[in-house]
Amino acid sequence: MRNLVQLLPLVLPILSFFILTPLIHAKSVIEPCSSSDACTSLLSYILPWDSKISEIASRFQVNISNILAANSFNPEIPSLGNQILRANTHVKVPISCPCVDGIRRSMSTTYRVQEADTAESVSHGYGGIVSAEQITIVNGINASNPLLNRQSLVIPLPCTCFNNSNHGVTTVYMSYVVQSGENLSSIGLEFGTTVMDLEAINGLGQPVIDQGDILAIPISACSSKNLNWYNESLIVPNGSYALTANNCIKCNCGTSDLNLQCFPSGIAVPCSHLQCKGSNLFIGDAYVNQTAAGCNVSTCMYRGHSSGKIFRSLSSSSYVQCPGKQNYSAASPLGSPSSPNPLIPFKTVTPSPSPFPGSTRTMGTASFCPTSTQYSNMSNNGGVLGKASCCNLLLLALVLYYFL
Ligand SMILES: *[C@@H]1O[C@H](CO)[C@@H](O)[C@H](O)[C@H]1NC(C)=O
Ligand SMILES: *[C@@H]1O[C@H](CO)[C@@H](O)[C@H](O)[C@H]1NC(C)=O
Ligand SMILES: *[C@@H]1O[C@H](CO)[C@@H](O)[C@H](O)[C@H]1NC(C)=O
Ligand SMILES: *[C@@H]1O[C@H](CO)[C@@H](O)[C@H](O)[C@H]1NC(C)=O
Ligand SMILES: *[C@@H]1O[C@H](CO)[C@@H](O)[C@H](O)[C@H]1NC(C)=O
Ligand SMILES: *[C@@H]1O[C@H](CO)[C@@H](O)[C@H](O)[C@H]1NC(C)=O
Ligand SMILES: *[C@@H]1O[C@H](CO)[C@@H](O)[C@H](O)[C@H]1NC(C)=O
Ligand SMILES: *[C@@H]1O[C@H](CO)[C@@H](O)[C@H](O)[C@H]1NC(C)=O
Ligand SMILES: *[C@@H]1O[C@H](CO)[C@@H](O)[C@H](O)[C@H]1NC(C)=O
Numbered sequence: 001m002r003n004l005v006q007l008l009p010l011v012l013p014i015l016s017f018f019i020l021t022p023l024i025h026a027k028s029v030i031e032p033c034s035s036s037d038a039c040t041s042l043l044s045y046i047l048p049w050d051s052k053i054s055e056i057a058s059r060f061q062v063n064i065s066n067i068l069a070a071n072s073f074n075p076e077i078p079s080l081g082n083q084i085l086r087a088n089t090h091v092k093v094p095i096s097c098p099c100v101d102g103i104r105r106s107m108s109t110t111y112r113v114q115e116a117d118t119a120e121s122v123s124h125g126y127g128g129i130v131s132a133e134q135i136t137i138v139n140g141i142n143a144s145n146p147l148l149n150r151q152s153l154v155i156p157l158p159c160t161c162f163n164n165s166n167h168g169v170t171t172v173y174m175s176y177v178v179q180s181g182e183n184l185s186s187i188g189l190e191f192g193t194t195v196m197d198l199e200a201i202n203g204l205g206q207p208v209i210d211q212g213d214i215l216a217i218p219i220s221a222c223s224s225k226n227l228n229w230y231n232e233s234l235i236v237p238n239g240s241y242a243l244t245a246n247n248c249i250k251c252n253c254g255t256s257d258l259n260l261q262c263f264p265s266g267i268a269v270p271c272s273h274l275q276c277k278g279s280n281l282f283i284g285d286a287y288v289n290q291t292a293a294g295c296n297v298s299t300c301m302y303r304g305h306s307s308g309k310i311f312r313s314l315s316s317s318s319y320v321q322c323p324g325k326q327n328y329s330a331a332s333p334l335g336s337p338s339s340p341n342p343l344i345p346f347k348t349v350t351p352s353p354s355p356f357p358g359s360t361r362t363m364g365t366a367s368f369c370p371t372s373t374q375y376s377n378m379s380n381n382g383g384v385l386g387k388a389s390c391c392n393l394l395l396l397a398l399v400l401y402y403f404l
């Protein structure tokens with residue numbers, strides 16, 4: 001008996017989700033949990049009306065700079081918070097996903113009721129990511145306990161963690177409200193996932209979804225896990241960036257692969273320790289030294305931060321053959337292919353992602369492993385593997401300096 005009473009607070013909210021879900025004809029995945037840890041997750045918020053970014057931030061009580069980062073909007077424009085996004089724009093809202101009463105959900109957003117509000121209108125204001133029924137249940141709203149003007153409502157937001165993993169790939173999960181006319185294949189196509197994955201993650205018995213259902217969508221992400229960072233770890237969803245080291249460093253994910261690309265943020269904050277010792281390279285920069293023996297690429301890598309200090313190290317990689325010689329903005333004039341030791345600096349292209357949705361978002365290209373268009377040709381300086389990509393020819397990588 002005592003056991004049952006102790007369990008009730010845990011069981012009731014779960015039951016209410018399960019029992020009421022069929023009643024409201026909207027499916028949503030529920031992740032049971034027991035630990036006290038939280039993960040980062042995303043909401044896909046479809047704007048119900050034109051809104052400033054700052055208004056979206058206060059509606060969900062998240063930091064504007066985090067919304068800018070999740071959507072890859074340029075962090076260097078302080079006034080971007082006043083930018084108005086049109087109704088029906090999809091905005092990614094990053095939220096923390098803790099374990100509340102045995103299931104993953106965020107309960108930290110509150111809403112101040114205004115005159116003429118109903119549970120339905122509040123649900124609509126949140127893009128349907130939370131239903132009117134969930135709002136009334138969580139806040140104990142009923143006929144004898146109606147919504148009151150100026151009342152503060154808890155807005156239960158759906159979220160999942162699933163260990164930040166999907167098929168062994170670092171993953172951030174995004175809660176998404178199914179729109180009219182959509183099906184699993186169209187959603188899979190839009191977010192780069194498969195019907196099978198969506199079915200498995202969301203526990204769908206069959207590939208049928210309805211408007212208003214809430215799906216957990218896996219977004220593959222970059223992780224700092226294998227980068228040997230000092231006292232810091234980051235998980236950054238594909239197509240976004242994270243600011244770190246007191247906003248001095250910006251790390252992009254998804255430029256060409258799922259490797260974090262970190263470089264000075266360019267935000268007007270005082271930053272030091274951005275240059276690798278013993279070189280003139282800044283974090284994210286790379287230099288190519290071409291010799292008869294091969295090609296040596298040195299890269300200044302971000303390595304984490306602690307108490308105001310930024311760690312970085314010079315890492316050197318050797319290749320049989322050099323990456324292409326042209327088309328690097330700051331490149332010094334290059335000798336003819338027969339000149340012995342041409343030094344090719346290629347400054348990192350520091351990206352300025354579009355501040356506006358809809359226009360092309362260019363992500364950074366800080367990696368020295370190029371795409372084929374960047375390296376239109378290989379210089380034939382004794383090499384034999386003309387067509388191979390430089391990344392495939394990696395022979396060794398040394399960390400020369402650490403924590404300097
Ligand atoms: C938002 O985040 C930035 C960077 O983490 C921080 O400097 C700023 O104080 C935060 N602002 C608010 C309102 O929390
Ligand atoms: C209405 O909600 C209040 C508070 O949650 C509860 O005490 C009351 O029993 C409910 N009334 C009905 C009719 O459900
Ligand atoms: C998450 O990780 C923990 C420990 O690493 C493991 O016990 C658990 O089964 C994992 N859960 C899932 C859903 O992968
Ligand atoms: C899913 O939706 C797309 C676009 O709305 C449509 O072309 C396709 O036929 C639909 N697929 C199924 C299986 O209904
Ligand atoms: C780094 O992290 C460890 C363990 O969390 C902590 O003991 C140590 O003080 C940290 N070092 C610095 C410089 O913050
Ligand atoms: C990252 O996102 C882009 C579109 O935003 C997609 O084309 C690409 O396949 C994604 N990369 C991975 C590894 O999922
Ligand atoms: C380029 O490499 C050669 C051979 O390793 C070395 O002698 C030369 O000093 C290097 N140049 C620079 C600028 O590091
Ligand atoms: C690349 O440069 C590093 C540091 O200058 C040096 O130790 C290494 O021998 C060089 N490798 C080649 C193949 O030149
Ligand atoms: C590379 O640079 C050369 C000369 O500067 C130019 O003619 C060529 O179009 C550039 N190629 C690309 C892909 O930008």
Ligand SMILES: *[C@@H]1O[C@H](CO)[C@@H](O)[C@H](O)[C@H]1NC(C)=O
Nearest residue numbers: 372375376377378379380386
């Ligand atoms: C690359 O160089 C080879 C030989 O020098 C040449 O035949 C080829 O057209 C070049 N390719 C490009 C894309 O410039």
